[in-house]
Amino acid sequence: MRPNKKDELVEKALEVFYRNGFHATGMDLLVRETCVSKTSMYKHFRTKEELILAALQLRDLRFRGWYTARVAALATTPQDQLLVMFDALGEWFxxxxxxxxxxxxxSAEFQHPDHVIHQQAAAHKHLLLDYVTGLARAAGxxxxxxxxxxxxxxxxxxxxxxxxxxxxDPAGDAKAAAAILLAAARAVA
Amino acid sequence: MRPNKKDELVEKALEVFYRNGFHATGMDLLVRETCVSKTSMYKHFRTKEELILAALQLRDLRFRGWYTARVAALATTPQDQLLVMFDALGEWFxxxxxxxxxxxxxSAEFQHPDHVIHQQAAAHKHLLLDYVTGLARAAGxxxxxxxxxxxxxxxxxxxxxxxxxxxxDPAGDAKAAAAILLAAARAVA
DNA sequence: CTCAAGATTTACCGATCAGTACAGTTACTG
DNA sequence: CAGTAACTGTACTGATCGGTAAATCTTGAG
Incomplete structure (x- = not known):
């Protein structure tokens, strides 16, 4: 059970789940794509749900890492970063x-708010909210x-x-709207 | 094959799909919940996909009907309707x-843009966009x-x-933001 | 080399998936 | 009443679902 093997599995699962959906992706397909036996898969992850959670966690780390880095690269001041976050969004699209x-x-496939997967998805959104709130606070x-x-x-x-x-160009529309909101919020100050 | 029987089936399917998801809802469950035999179900709808499409169509008609009626009830002028559309949204939430x-x-469960279900979902959003565009135009x-x-x-x-x-209160946040956008758009005129 | 411990593979489990063959039932026609 | 056409329910298809038991292979220690 090499430790890096597990990471490969999560990596591949992330890709397939993202492209194919969760319910629509069977463990047999994942096993086929990862060139690993089913038993090995279930040694690393006791259930499909556990694998999904691992994939979501990787996705969260990776996306937030990429996104905040990209925003930081596109603008230096928090004020500007609140705008270029929509440029980074457009790049992603x-x-x-x-x-x-x-x-x-x-969260669409695991709807119940109490479901672990739903909650983990919500947690990601919450972290993004914290990030943007931090920018807004830093911008004064x-x-x-x-x-x-x-x-x-x-x-x-x-x-x-x-x-x-x-x-x-949804990101462009959003950026234009954001500029208006930012100007209005500044005027109140 | 009473014509109203088919409507009942779509009605029930709509409810179960909405609550349970599409892939996660089997035809067996639907048959059980509608108190109809599987053969009869497949007489009305040749495939599960056809049933999903019928459910989405009903949902589209019903939601747009309810939403536009509610907006019209909450405000009389197009200008005000552009704002109270977020109150109606909050009621829905x-x-x-x-x-x-x-x-x-x-569209999350049937991701491929060419998929019939994805396109029907996109069509709904487009109709809503037309509706709001009409309001914005009427408001001048x-x-x-x-x-x-x-x-x-x-x-x-x-x-x-x-x-x-x-x-x-997401609807309230959206309404406040909308008010700012509307004021800014008016100022340009 | 021997041999045990751990990792991996094969083959399988019962349940459920979408969909159907066919026999039984109903309801209308003469 | 008989005949028939439409409809319905039961029971089933092969495929696939998530998950596992037992056999096989690998590996490192003595």
Whole structure:
């Protein structure tokens, strides 16, 4: 049971779950794609649910890492970062293989709020909210909590729009709206 | 084959799919819940996919009917309706048994953009966009298309937030943000 | 080399999946 | 009443679901 083997399994599972969905992906398929036997798979993860949770955790770390780094690269001041977070979003939308937010999909497939998977998905969103709230506070806005929640509404809405194809440039729409909200929030200060 | 029997089946399927998910709901369960034999079920709908499409169509008609009626009841002018659409949204969130947008969930479970179910889900969102664009145009805003797209970002984001529990009152946050966007759009005119 | 301990594979479990063959039942026609 | 056409219920199909028992292979110690 090499420790890196387990990571490979999670990696592959993440990819397949993201592309295929959770219920629609059977353990047999995962076993086939990872070139590992079923028993070995179940040695690493006692249930499918455990594997899903591991995949979501990896996704959370990776996405938040990429996203915050990208935002930091695109702008230096918290004020500007609140805007370029929508540019980073647009880059994500245009990536090959983009098909929505894994956590939204997870909570859609495991709907019950008490379900572990649903809660882990919600936790990811909460961490993102904390991140944006921190930016808003650092930028000196009054009521950074409300501002962050509203910016996240735009972000989540843009993801949905990107998946459902309502708009040619959902991230751009969101960024324009965000600029208005930011200006208005600043005026109140 | 009474015509109303088919409607009952769609009705029940809609409820179970909404509560349980699509892949997670087997035809056996639906047959059990509708008190109809499997053969009869497959007489009305040749495949599960056909049943899902019928359920989505009913949901589309019903939700848009309810939503536009509720908005019309809460305000008379298009200008005010663009705001109270978020009050109606909040009422929906607080309904018993609310568990997100059926079309978002459908497109999450049937991800491929070419899939019939995905497209039918996208069509619903497009009809809603047309509705809001119409309101924005009637209210006399310049660039009603962009304004409508941005308001819908807030609406979709609020739905996600309501499902994932980021916020105590996502509809209220969205309404406040919408008010700012509306004022800014008016100022440009 | 021998031999035990751990990891891996094969083959399988009962349950459930979407979908169907066929016999039985009903209801309308003459 | 007989005949028939439409409908319904039972019982089943092969495939796949998540998960496992027992056999096989690998490995390191003595």
């Amino acid at each position: 245009r990536e090959d293989g983009f098909c929505g937010c894994m956590f939204v999909k997870a 806005y009054p009521d950074p909590e409300t501002l962050a929640r509203q910016l996240l509404l735009l972000k989540e809405g843009a993801i949905t729009a990107a998946v459902m194809g309502d708009s040619a | 607080r309904e018993d048994g609310f568990c997100g947008c059926m079309f978002v969930k459908a 805003y310049p660039d009603p298309e962009t304004l409508a797209r941005q308001l819908l970002l807030l609406k979709e984001g609020a739905i996600t937030a309501a499902v994932m529990g980021d916020s105590a």
